[in-house]
Amino acid sequence: MVRGMRNTVSAADLSVYREDFPGLRATMHGKALTFLDSAASAQKPEVVLSAMDSVLREGYANIHRGLYEISQNLTADFEAVRGKVARFIGAPAAGEIVFTRNATEAINLVAQSWGKTYLCAGDEIVLTEMEHHANIVPWQILRDQIGLTIRVLPVDDDGELILDQLGDILGPRTRLVSFTYVSNALGTVNPVGEIVRRVKAYNPDIVTLVDASQGVVHRRIDVSALGTDFLVFTGHKLYGPTGIGVLYGRKMLLESMPPYQGGGDMIESVSFERTTFKSPPQRFEAGTPPIVEVIGLGAAIDYVWSLGLSDIESWESRLLAIGTNALESIEGLRLYGRARDKASILSFTIDGIHPGDLGMILDQCGVAVRVGHHCCMPLMRRLGLDATCRASLALYSNEDDINNLVTGLHKAIRLLA
Ligand SMILES: Cc1ncc(COP(=O)(O)O)c(C=O)c1O
Known part of the structure; x- marks a missing residue:
């Protein structure tokens, strides 16, 4: 288990509520959307x-x-x-x-x-x-x-x-x-x-x-x-x-x-x-x-x-643990942010590939992530970085989203590294 990550194996799978979010049915480049940019702005449920x-x-x-x-x-x-x-x-x-x-x-x-x-x-x-x-x-x-x-x-x-x-x-x-x-x-x-x-x-x-x-x-x-x-x-x-x-x-x-x-x-x-x-x-x-x-x-x-904030927190931290483990298995990938208490944000770089190029390949795969300084230039400078690739999870995220991200990253490594 990754530092600080809580054991949340029994978290209820909230991604069953994906159907509530019509925006998740969009496609990118003809591919089903894998939306991993909720920290920038989340999709909206039908009730909203x-x-x-x-x-x-x-x-x-x-x-x-x-x-x-x-x-x-x-x-x-x-x-x-x-x-x-x-x-x-x-x-x-x-x-x-x-x-x-x-x-x-x-x-x-x-x-x-x-x-x-x-x-x-x-x-x-x-x-x-x-x-x-x-x-x-x-x-x-x-x-x-x-x-x-x-x-x-x-x-x-x-x-x-x-x-x-x-x-x-x-x-x-x-x-x-x-x-x-x-x-x-x-x-x-x-x-x-x-x-x-x-x-x-x-x-x-x-x-x-x-x-x-x-x-x-x-x-x-x-x-x-x-x-x-x-x-x-x-x-x-x-x-x-x-x-x-x-x-x-x-x-x-x-x-x-x-x-x-x-x-x-x-x-x-x-x-x-x-x-x-x-x-x-x-x-x-x-x-x-x-x-x-x-x-x-x-x-x-x-x-x-109606979903319950503690259930949302448990589900997201379970996904965060799964996502962290999956990304850590990719050679040359560096994860930033290993706080003891962490919300569902995965910020990373891959050796030898500019985050902007990663973002472009992921886009072609239908995977939406944020690339850049995330409006935190002083923090990026502290970490010695210009930019990272950021995948952020929300209550509607699921393991398929993480798998699609990992598949896209392997493709980027094949093409660019
Ligand atoms: C931590 C934090 N503070 C402030 C903001 C600014 O939000 P808004 O652009 O909606 O004012 C953001 C948006 O990314 C944020 O993540």
């Missing part, structure tokens, strides 16, 4: 498609402002999803859930609203070496606006955070620690609760933000138990639509923050002299919200709930 379709066909209107029945019904459905998201991540109140365009926008919101208001020149924020660019660039923009220092917690050769260095990196000027739950490039699952506990033990006033864009797909999340101040995720990786993301923020923090964008739906009253704003979450949701996408996200959460 039909929930969105029926909003548009059977009672569509703008929300929050209409006095007529279909607007009021859709407003109620939209707000019910806010409550559902709160329950899904263990947030105490629906009012702590802000709908955004995606995780990227949620992080930018925190940086430009909370960060710009409460941080000043000389303050420090801590990120980690495994962050997606979405959790680096917004802080660099803020740094350049106000003169912050960014400090970085490193990763070791197995792709785990070197937590022993956290104590040296935190300091009297640290104001924020922002880090990912799961590495999208390596699959490392970070001990989020422990990190938050260590940060708060050092100084309870340091604000924490967890990027759960991958975490929410593979692990059950409870923001109350984790004790984090902010948490963000994006809908399209959770089997929901694109165009919808979530920011969870503690009530007191959200209430202390100014708007991120201005416009309709977020104001109490407007005159040319002065505008007053609604309370959170509406204060942060300027303009017509992504109504149809929110309904789709609600359906995706219901779907994931």
Whole structure:
């Protein structure tokens, strides 16, 4: 058994639910699709498609402002999803859930609203070496606006955070620690609760933000138990639509923050002299919200709930073990990311073959993988790489997907090595 991998032999085979995902019936180059790029964006179950379709066909209107029945019904459905998201991540109140365009926008919101208001020149924020660019660039923009220092917690050769260095990196000027739950490039699952506990033990006033864009797909999340101040995720990786993301923020923090964008739906009253704003979450949701996408996200959460997060985790970790063993049997293949707790992501290179060429051969075989830096250039640099080939598994993945990947890799080796 591979380091850190749990014994999950008895996991229920969730790939029986593949039929729920019409996107998996697509073909590539005339071949049946082997979809191994769910970490970039997951396929959508029929229930998500039909929930969105029926909003548009059977009672569509703008929300929050209409006095007529279909607007009021859709407003109620939209707000019910806010409550559902709160329950899904263990947030105490629906009012702590802000709908955004995606995780990227949620992080930018925190940086430009909370960060710009409460941080000043000389303050420090801590990120980690495994962050997606979405959790680096917004802080660099803020740094350049106000003169912050960014400090970085490193990763070791197995792709785990070197937590022993956290104590040296935190300091009297640290104001924020922002880090990912799961590495999208390596699959490392970070001990989020422990990190938050260590940060708060050092100084309870340091604000924490967890990027759960991958975490929410593979692990059950409870923001109350984790004790984090902010948490963000994006809908399209959770089997929901694109165009919808979530920011969870503690009530007191959200209430202390100014708007991120201005416009309709977020104001109490407007005159040319002065505008007053609604309370959170509406204060942060300027303009017509992504109504149809929110309904789709609600359906995706219901779907994931109906299958059970712990069953999804067990099935995916069983497949991860099978995939790891299969890839390790390929000569010249190097796997990156050997964390003790790992989500279903397999990142690798093959000696003598550029990952881009691997991706092209796999494409011809009908196998969709992601090739590149995975929006994690600092992590790639740390590993001494330009790019890897990344196969990511989802609840609908099965052993055939892994076999097709392995067959495609052998073909690439025959042709290119
Ligand atoms: C860990 C992580 N954070 C943030 C993002 C950004 O998500 P989005 O582009 O939906 O904002 C991604 C997407 O790949 C991710 O994997």
